[in-house]
Amino acid sequence: MADSDRHRENRADPDALLALADKQERGRLTVFLGAAPGVGKTYAMLSRARRVKEDGGDILIGLVETHGRGETAALLEGVEILPRRKIAYRGHTIEEFDLDAALARHPQTIVVDELAHTNAPDSRHPKRYQDIDELLAAGINVWTALNIQHLESLSDVVAQITGVPVREQIPDTVLKKADEVLLVDLPPAELLERLKEGKVYLPANAVRAADSFFRLGNLTALRDLALRRTADRVDDQMVDYLKQNAIEGPWPSAERLLVCIGPDALSEKVVRTASRLASGLNAHWLVASIEPVDRAVSDQAGERRLDETFRLAERLGAETRRVKGADFVDEILRLARREHATQIVIGGRKQSFPFRLFRRSLPDALMERASGLGVYVVTGEEEMPPPAAPAKPRALIFRILKDVGLAAAMTAAVTILGLALDEVVRLPNISIIYLLAVLASAISAGYAAAIAAALFSALAYNFFFIPPIYTLTIAEPHEVFALFVFLAAAMLTGGLTSRLREQAKVSGERAITTQALYDYSRKLSGTSKQDDVVWATVTQLQGALSRTVALLLPDQGELRLQASWPPDTELGVSDMAAARWAFEKREEAGSGTGTLPNSVFRFIPLTSPHGVVGVCGIQQNGEILDGSEERMLIAILDQSAVAIDRARLSKERLQQAAALEGERFRSALLASVSHDLKTPLATITGAITSLREFGDKMDKGSRDDLLVSIDEESARLARFLANLLDMTRIESGSVEAKRDWVDVVDVVRSAVERSQKAFPGRAIEVQLAPELPLIRGDSVLLGQVLFNLIDNADKYGGADPIRIYARQEKDEVTLSVVDMGKGIPENDLDQIFEKFFRRGKPDGRAPGTGLGLPIARGFVEAMGGTIKAESPAQKRKGTRMILRFPVEAVPAETEVAS
Known part of the structure; x- marks a missing residue:
């Protein structure tokens, strides 16, 4: 009976057998998987097809995309190719895979490239993988190619990595059902070299691809995804094989280690041994400690040792976790099942004879109950020590x-x-x-x-x-019996009450720690400056630990005290030596450590993903921190290190942005100066040379024309230099606008007269409302603003007249300069007042310097007004520049500034 039961338990998985039978009736699907285009998937597929053809096999090329690669197209020679189906779509002819012709031909194997392809609208199936599924159902073997980014589950990850959205996607089940997955791999550096040589895309497309998708980091990440997914597929195939052949699990196809540690000295050896095991097995490993759920921390040294062991495990690449539980064996096995561990690594020492009589060791109890799991015991060199005598008997x-x-x-x-x-x-x-x-x-x-x-x-x-x-x-x-019942009930009640007391104490400690960390996280969330983070750290630590705290950060290559609490704390020579050691060696130093213990401070390095960012000193005074305080300290310091690193990176980013902005400004200034000075100077130089060499041979009209050119270009140079000077005054903050009473009508007329002399061919229409009030301002600056706006409208306003309006709206005087040119795109409206910004090509004149509108804004704001642009202005074209100035009450007998 036992043999028959064992036979039933070891029978093959029915679902796995049904899946195997279904596959035997279908064609075999082979997927050539690559990390990116150009790794050689199609080339490898066609090379294999040619070998099959040469061996006499029945193989058909259903559809292959060569993308203009000559070496790939050469492999098609001598192999039967299925004609493509032509489809008329939106005035174009599209060539698609002919599914019906392939089914009618019914070859043994067919090559259909581009698995992740969307078919033309009138096709039988919307996706090519559905065409391939029909071929497989007909018993035809199919070879196809796929890039890893087209898997549906990875599309968002790939888009996040590359910044390029993936439009074509296929379900992951398509790859999972493949009978064979062949990884076609190519190092990213070689792929980039192929791209440069034009072996991946045509030159025009290669440039765009190199600028967006084909970057070394993107290709490396995609390669990692392809390798991992291929390994997962092989692992699935192994599991299917084990199920089909009734081989019992757990199947060690993907090892996962659960490492159990405690506060003893052996745990460090356990972690290092587990690290070597995980490296050799290429396995994921989790380091966990099982702690009593209802017992307060008593062994402070052991707790500190446990924290150090956790930090060691994290440095070695393990995942760490703390688990609360009453039964250690139950908790370990429960965690192993939850994490799908295949092996448990635990430490154990040899117990002396008396102790073996009264209790079993944890490894022995674990091996008795860990059915189906491997238990690896790391032993110590000495026997299990007896309980230590009380340190202070009194x-x-x-x-x-x-x-x-x-x-x-x-x-x-x-x-x-x-x-x-x-x-x-x-x-x-x-x-x-x-x-x-x-x-x-x-x-x-x-x-x-x-x-x-x-x-x-x-x-x-x-x-x-x-x-x-x-x-x-x-x-x-019966009284005897009642007395013993009372004694048992009293002891049981006392034990339960004492246990509740311990649980309340532990819960209180955890609540204090949690609240402190929560408060500190809230402080950091609203802090971006390094000084704020530093002071938040020292005040939080001092409040939580009630100890003197000092925080040191590097400053110009030297470690300096940045903050402390109390603020008048001073560090001695031995303290600074310990702090420098902790910073340079990335390990603790000072009081309570093996390095420079004469210091009264214990210095802990603040480690971020980018290295050590500082050192925190905690005054010990001969008293070490208990377990809860130690965990709180480490948690706060970890958050502080990340916050300080973030603040430093933010500061560096701002400095880099300022440097880039300065570089951009200098480049734009040099380009503008070289262009805007070179053009008029060339005209002036040419005119002067002509007058000097041929002046006596020219008629009066020609000489007058040359003189007019010299005059116009000289005026243009003067305006350009004036703009540069005005821009410099605005940026330096030296523009001081007068606060005189200004008649807007007089200023507008003066600006129009000046503009008509500068632009004699331009028509300007003025509409001024009657009885406009006076405004406070500077008539010279306001006139320059209007001239700059008219100059801008002359360049970009087309042939229509420029219109100037002035009117009063409630408590403001509004001036408008309107042109009927092409207008300004909506995205550029917020940028036209920036230095050196030019919106396209002007109409019929050399481009401006890009300073006129920024100068106008600077002058208007200096006078207390506002300026903005609107486009379109009228009839869906043109631009309107609007100036607004507040109206103030004019005192009697005020003399208007002219």
Whole structure:
């Protein structure tokens, strides 16, 4: 019977057998998988097809995309090619794979390239992988090619990596159902070289691809995805094989290690051994510690050692986790099942004979119950040491006496209460009140006091309330039984109460730690400057630990004290030496460590992903931190390191942005100066040369034309230099606008007269509302603003007249300069007031310097006004520049500035 049961348990997986039978009736799907275009998938597929053809196999080229690669196209010679189906779509002819012709031909193997392809609208299937599925159902073997980015589950990851959205996608089940996945791999450097040589895309497309998709980082990430997905597919095939052949699991096709550690010194050896195992097996490993769920931390040195072991595991590449539980074996096995671990690594020492009689070691208990899992025991060189003797026997004796005295006092108080009640009312169950003494002792002092109170209560109850009273003898047998029941109930109640007391203490410690970390996280979330992060760190640590805290950061290559609490803290020579050691060696130094222990501070390096960003010193005063304080310290320092690193990177980014902006400004200035000076200077130089060499041979009209050119270009140079000077004044903050009373009408007319002299061929129309109020401002600056706006409209406003409007709107005077040119795109409206910004090509004149509008904005804002651009202005074209100035009450007999 046992053999038949074992046979039924070891039978093959029915689902796996059905899947195998279904595959045998279908064609075989072979996918040539690559990380990116150009790695050689199609080339490898056609090379294999030629070998099959040369061996006499029946193979057909259903569809292959060569993308203009000559070496790939040459492989098609001599192999049967299926004609493509031509489809008329939107005035174009599209060539698609002819599924019906392939089914009618029914070759043994067909090559259909581009698995992730969308078919033309009138095709039978919307996607090519559906065409291939129909071929497979017909018993035809299919070879196809696929890039890893087209898998549906990876499309968002690839888009995040490359910045290029993936339009063509296929379900992951298509690759999972493939009978064979061949990885076609090429190092990213070689692929980039092929791209440069034009072997991937045509030259025009290659340039665009190199600028967007084909970057070394993108290709490396895609290669990693392709390798991992191929390995996963091979692992799935192995699992399918094991299921089909009734081979029992767990199957070590993908190893996962669970490493169990504790606060003992052996744990470091366990972690290092597990690291070597994981490296050799190429396995994921998790380091976990099982901690009592209802017990407060007592061994501070062990807790610190455990934290150091966790940090070691993290440096070696492990995932770490702390688990709370009452039964260590249950928790380990539960965690192993949840994490799909295949091996458990644990430390164990040889136990001496007396201890083996009373308790089993954790490895022995684990091996007894870990069915189907491998247990790797890392042993120490020495035997398990006996429990250490109390470090301070006097303190222990005092504590015992204190607990016993408290229990005796509680018992005496309850006895007096019971005797008083017995005089008033006869209680048949007077023993219940003694539970108050047990509960009070357990809550006040713990388990030992509760046991002592239970014993004292039993004696007191017997002496005062069980006949014959005032003796310790018991007359009735049932009273003996009742006394023992009371004693057992008292001890059980005391134990449970003591346990609840421990749980409340642990919960309180965790709540304090959690609240402190929460408060600190809130502080950091609203902090971006390094100084703010530093002061938030020292104040938080001092408040949480009630110790002196010092934080040191590198400054110009030297480690300096940046903040401390109390603020007047000073570091001595030994303190600074320990701090420098911690910073340079990336390990703790100072008090309580093996390096420079004479310092009163314990210095801990602040490590971020970009290295050590600083050092934190905690004053020890001969007292080490307990476990909860240590975890809080490490958590705060980890957050602080990341915040300081973020603040530093933010500062560097701003500096780099400022440097880039300055470089851009200098480049734009040099380009503008070289162009805008060179053009008029060339005209002036040419005119002067012509007058000097041929002036006496020219007629008067020609000489006048040359003189006019010199005059115009000289005026243009003067305006350009004036703009540069004005821009410099604005950026330096030296523009001081007058606060005179200005008549807008006079300023507009003066600006129009000046513009008509500068642009004689341009028509300007002016519409001024009657009785415009005076404004506060500078008539010279306002005139320059209007001239710059008219100059801009002359360049870009087309042939229509420029219109200037002035009117009063409520408590503002509004000036508008309108042109009827092409207008300004909406995206450029916010940029036209930036230095050197030019919006396209002007109409019929040399491009401007890009300074006119920024100068106009600077002058207007200096006078307390506003300026903005609107486009289109009228009839869906043109631009309107709007100036607004506030209207103030004009005092009587005010003289208007002209």
